[in-house]
Every structure is written in structure tokens, then in C-alpha cells.
Amino acid sequence: MGGATLSYLDPGFGIYVHWPFCAAKCPYCDFNSHVRHNPVDQPRYVAAFQREIQQMRAKTGPRSVTSIFFGGGTPSLMEPQTVDEILSAIGRAWDVDVDAEITLEANPSSVEADRFRGYRAAGVNRVSLGVQALNDDDLKFLGRLHSVADALSAIELARAIFPRLSFDLIYARPGQSVGAWEKELDQAIGHAADHLSLYQLTIEQGTPFYGLYKSGRLKVPDGDHCADLYDATQALTAASGLPAYEVSNHAVPGAESRHNLTYWRYGDYVGLGAGAHGRLSHSGGKTGTVNRRLPEHWLEQVESLGHGMESEERLDTEAQADELMLMGLRLREGFDLSRWRDLSGRSVDPDKESFLVSHGLLERLGNSRLRCTPAGMLVLDAVVADLAA
Structure with missing residues (x-):
């Protein structure tokens, strides 16, 4: 590929x-x-x-x-x-x-x-x-x-x-x-x-x-x-x-x-080194990994255990859907609504979407994608908070 x-x-x-x-x-x-x-x-x-x-x-x-x-x-x-x-x-x-x-x-x-x-x-x-x-x-x-x-x-x-x-x-x-x-x-x-x-x-x-x-x-x-x-x-x-x-x-x-x-498209990635984060898919969802931040602590742990992870957490479907939306709205291409629906088990709240669209902050790309407008990008954190709440 x-x-x-x-x-x-x-x-x-x-x-x-x-x-x-x-x-x-x-x-x-x-x-x-x-x-x-x-x-x-x-x-x-x-x-x-x-x-x-x-x-x-x-x-x-x-x-x-x-x-x-x-x-x-x-x-x-x-x-x-x-x-x-x-x-x-x-x-x-x-x-x-x-x-x-x-x-x-x-x-x-x-x-x-x-x-x-x-x-x-x-x-x-x-x-x-x-x-x-x-x-x-x-x-x-x-x-x-x-x-x-x-x-x-x-x-x-x-x-x-x-x-x-x-x-x-x-x-x-x-x-x-x-x-x-x-x-x-x-x-x-x-x-x-x-x-x-x-x-x-x-x-x-x-x-x-x-x-x-x-x-x-x-x-x-x-x-x-x-x-x-x-x-x-x-x-x-x-x-x-x-x-x-x-x-x-x-x-x-x-x-x-x-x-x-x-x-931003919520793919998989391995995080290596002190403080690195990762997202890895497995049967049933994704796991988030976080490595120890201090370089010397990471180094000593890898030498003793073979890895530098401080935490490894299975993300539930709600957390995955939130991350997909959070990352996808940063992009001009937006995020895929069917993928979000498959993760969350529900559709985006139509009232919240309608409110943000009416204020010129969100827009649909056909029936399959949702993205921020240029005005929405200026207040991205607020848009994400409103839509995900």
C-alpha cells in the first residue's frame, strides 16, 4: 500500500x-x-x-x-x-x-x-x-x-x-x-x-x-x-x-x-520513547498507550521490563467516538459520520448539529461527512465541546 x-x-x-x-x-x-x-x-x-x-x-x-x-x-x-x-x-x-x-x-x-x-x-x-x-x-x-x-x-x-x-x-x-x-x-x-x-x-x-x-x-x-x-x-x-x-x-x-x-483520521500508531502516546486497534476496539515521561525513568524501565509504558488502557466505544470527532474536526475534510455512528452506536444529535450549522460553524459534506467551517475552526474547542456533549 x-x-x-x-x-x-x-x-x-x-x-x-x-x-x-x-x-x-x-x-x-x-x-x-x-x-x-x-x-x-x-x-x-x-x-x-x-x-x-x-x-x-x-x-x-x-x-x-x-x-x-x-x-x-x-x-x-x-x-x-x-x-x-x-x-x-x-x-x-x-x-x-x-x-x-x-x-x-x-x-x-x-x-x-x-x-x-x-x-x-x-x-x-x-x-x-x-x-x-x-x-x-x-x-x-x-x-x-x-x-x-x-x-x-x-x-x-x-x-x-x-x-x-x-x-x-x-x-x-x-x-x-x-x-x-x-x-x-x-x-x-x-x-x-x-x-x-x-x-x-x-x-x-x-x-x-x-x-x-x-x-x-x-x-x-x-x-x-x-x-x-x-x-x-x-x-x-x-x-x-x-x-x-x-x-x-x-x-x-x-x-x-x-x-x-x-x-487526525484516527488511525493506528505506535509511540516509542519517553512520554510517547500510541493508539492500537485490537478485536473489539482500541488501546491507548502512554510511556513514562522522564527519559531516565523510561530508559531504566525498558532495560528492566522491555517496555517504557506507564499505562495501557482499553478505550470504550464512547471514548473512541469522542476522539474520532475531536481529531476529525481539526481537518478540512471533517470526519465520517457512519464511522462515528458505528463506534458510538448513535447518530450525532440533530439539534446540536442544526444549532452549529445555523450559526455558520459546521457544515455537511453530502450525507456522509461533517466538518467545521472556516468560522468554526476559529472556535474549534467550543464546537467540539458543544457537539460531543
């Missing part, structure tokens, strides 16, 4: 590999990422990934892998040999499609040509760069270790080495006008290949930005201004041939992230 055959009815099977280490912790980040001042023992971690892969293979049985994603943390701090050995172990455990999408996240500050060529030789065919801003002052504000010049150099290098490239930007930054964002986004589109991820800055509890925000020392745009920034983002990307296919992701049609589509 090749990537071109994947659809919401056949979302594929993905492998997520979490590399939890960073050179520095960004003040907005609440991901499971950690700074270690002593060198990470990469061969020891490789051995642990190999053991965990064997355990997960026993759970999934034979499957055809359509995508592999190295996330973090900062996977570009991994040696190419580390990536190669993990990919080799995945290839021994499962049948990896000949055209599987294999993505690695990279920070511009940790990019080297030899390292990129090493990742490509290992099998990586898509890179996702954490650029975040094309403004040096804002890069410093966001705690990034690279400059705009570093970012543009990394983009140029990645385009030369990898068949596919995406990069991230964060907008709705303090004091950012619509005009300034449009100018920055236009510059980004000029450097983009076929995919962009564009996220609004969110203030997450437990981060340094949260403390600054609560104390009044960090001012973020209000809801109306964020909506204006979002509308400008949709208009400019669509006009440039990179329409949104998900609330924060934009691509040339056909160049969407296959791996992330597997999540």
Missing part, C-alpha cells in the same frame, strides 16, 4: 519516535523535552528503542508502516547512526512501505550539512524545521538559539538534500500587527517547499511564559486580533497554493503530512 492510497477510510499505520532532549528549553514549550548538560549516551538509548520496538511488534502483529516520525525534543541532536539503527530496527519488526514518509524534526541551530546527509542516507525523506519566526528580535523572545540567517540557510540546505520539507512558524506574538505578520508569512511562503505549519502562540500552564502572563508582564493579542491574524493566514496561504488542510497546517494538495493525517 503506497501513501497515495491513504484516506480517511484507510488512514495508514504510523510509528512515532520521541527524542526528548533539547539544547535549551523554550519559554513557551510544554512538550516533554529536557536539557541535559552531560552528553546523552545515544548507544544506550538505541538499545532501549530496539527492545521497545520488539515489545510493540508483539502487540501489533504484522503491519505495513506508512509513516515514521522522529519528534521531540530536538531529534536533530541525534547522530545519524542513531537514526539509522532505530529505522533498521523498525524495518526488522514491521514491513515498511517502499514509499513510506519518514520525517525528522530539526532545529536550525543544530543543522549541519554532513548530519543532514547522514539522515538522508539513513532513510529520512522529509524534514520539519522549527523556524518559528523570521524576525531576530522575536526569535530571542521565543528563546530560540538560531537567527533568521541560520533559519534561511537551514531551509536552503534541507531543500537541496530532502525530497520534502516543512517548517513551523508561531504567530499572534505580542505586539504583532496583521500587516507585519502578512509580510513575514509572505517571506516564509517564498522559501517554503510544499508544507507549512502555522501555530498561534498559546500560553501553556507550567511554562515560563505562563508565569509572565499571569503576572501581567506578558501581553498577548486579544481574541479579535487573533481572529484577524488567523483570517489573514488563511487568505494568504490559500492564494499562494498552500491551503489549510488542518487548523494549523497548510500544504500544496497531495503534500499533506501523511503521518499527522494518520493521527
Whole structure:
């Protein structure tokens, strides 16, 4: 099965590999990422990934892998040999499609040509760069270790080495006008290949930005201004041939992230590494897996038990239906109503649907699918809460 055959009815099977280490912790980040001042023992971690892969293979049985994603943390701090050995172990455990999408996240500050060529030789065919801003002052504000010049150099290098490239930007930054964002986004589109991820800055509890925000020392745009920034983002990307296919992701049609589509279409995926989550089908439903968050605890548990799982939970049909709806409404294609009905045992509440449709937040695609309108995407969490209640 090749990537071109994947659809919401056949979302594929993905492998997520979490590399939890960073050179520095960004003040907005609440991901499971950690700074270690002593060198990470990469061969020891490789051995642990190999053991965990064997355990997960026993759970999934034979499957055809359509995508592999190295996330973090900062996977570009991994040696190419580390990536190669993990990919080799995945290839021994499962049948990896000949055209599987294999993505690695990279920070511009940790990019080297030899390292990129090493990742490509290992099998990586898509890179996702954490650029975040094309403004040096804002890069410093966001705690990034690279400059705009570093970012543009990394983009140029990645385009030369990898068949596919995406990069991230964060907008709705303090004091950012619509005009300034449009100018920055236009510059980004000029450097983009076929995919962009564009996220609004969110203030997450437990981060340094949260403390600054609560104390009044960090001012973020209000809801109306964020909506204006979002509308400008949709208009400019669509006009440039990179329409949104998900609330924060934009691509040339056909160049969407296959791996992330597997999540949003509620397919199966294995989570490997510290803090990784997984969703695996079995007779009668799905199981959710969650690994231990702290890298050293995950490592020690894998070495002693063969896996790093903290919990493994059978999801009841209601939980599965809720997840299907939650993930599917993020997508421009929406979610399949018959699949939701098969899971939940009921139809979507017609009164709730009618209310959201009448307010221009939801729309039907024929009789088979339901999706958010562009206006609904702006208040996605509220739409999901209303429809699922």
C-alpha cells in the first residue's frame, strides 16, 4: 500500500519516535523535552528503542508502516547512526512501505550539512524545521538559539538534500500587527517547499511564559486580533497554493503530512520513547498507550521490563467516538459520520448539529461527512465541546 492510497477510510499505520532532549528549553514549550548538560549516551538509548520496538511488534502483529516520525525534543541532536539503527530496527519488526514518509524534526541551530546527509542516507525523506519566526528580535523572545540567517540557510540546505520539507512558524506574538505578520508569512511562503505549519502562540500552564502572563508582564493579542491574524493566514496561504488542510497546517494538495493525517483520521500508531502516546486497534476496539515521561525513568524501565509504558488502557466505544470527532474536526475534510455512528452506536444529535450549522460553524459534506467551517475552526474547542456533549 503506497501513501497515495491513504484516506480517511484507510488512514495508514504510523510509528512515532520521541527524542526528548533539547539544547535549551523554550519559554513557551510544554512538550516533554529536557536539557541535559552531560552528553546523552545515544548507544544506550538505541538499545532501549530496539527492545521497545520488539515489545510493540508483539502487540501489533504484522503491519505495513506508512509513516515514521522522529519528534521531540530536538531529534536533530541525534547522530545519524542513531537514526539509522532505530529505522533498521523498525524495518526488522514491521514491513515498511517502499514509499513510506519518514520525517525528522530539526532545529536550525543544530543543522549541519554532513548530519543532514547522514539522515538522508539513513532513510529520512522529509524534514520539519522549527523556524518559528523570521524576525531576530522575536526569535530571542521565543528563546530560540538560531537567527533568521541560520533559519534561511537551514531551509536552503534541507531543500537541496530532502525530497520534502516543512517548517513551523508561531504567530499572534505580542505586539504583532496583521500587516507585519502578512509580510513575514509572505517571506516564509517564498522559501517554503510544499508544507507549512502555522501555530498561534498559546500560553501553556507550567511554562515560563505562563508565569509572565499571569503576572501581567506578558501581553498577548486579544481574541479579535487573533481572529484577524488567523483570517489573514488563511487568505494568504490559500492564494499562494498552500491551503489549510488542518487548523494549523497548510500544504500544496497531495503534500499533506501523511503521518499527522494518520493521527487526525484516527488511525493506528505506535509511540516509542519517553512520554510517547500510541493508539492500537485490537478485536473489539482500541488501546491507548502512554510511556513514562522522564527519559531516565523510561530508559531504566525498558532495560528492566522491555517496555517504557506507564499505562495501557482499553478505550470504550464512547471514548473512541469522542476522539474520532475531536481529531476529525481539526481537518478540512471533517470526519465520517457512519464511522462515528458505528463506534458510538448513535447518530450525532440533530439539534446540536442544526444549532452549529445555523450559526455558520459546521457544515455537511453530502450525507456522509461533517466538518467545521472556516468560522468554526476559529472556535474549534467550543464546537467540539458543544457537539460531543
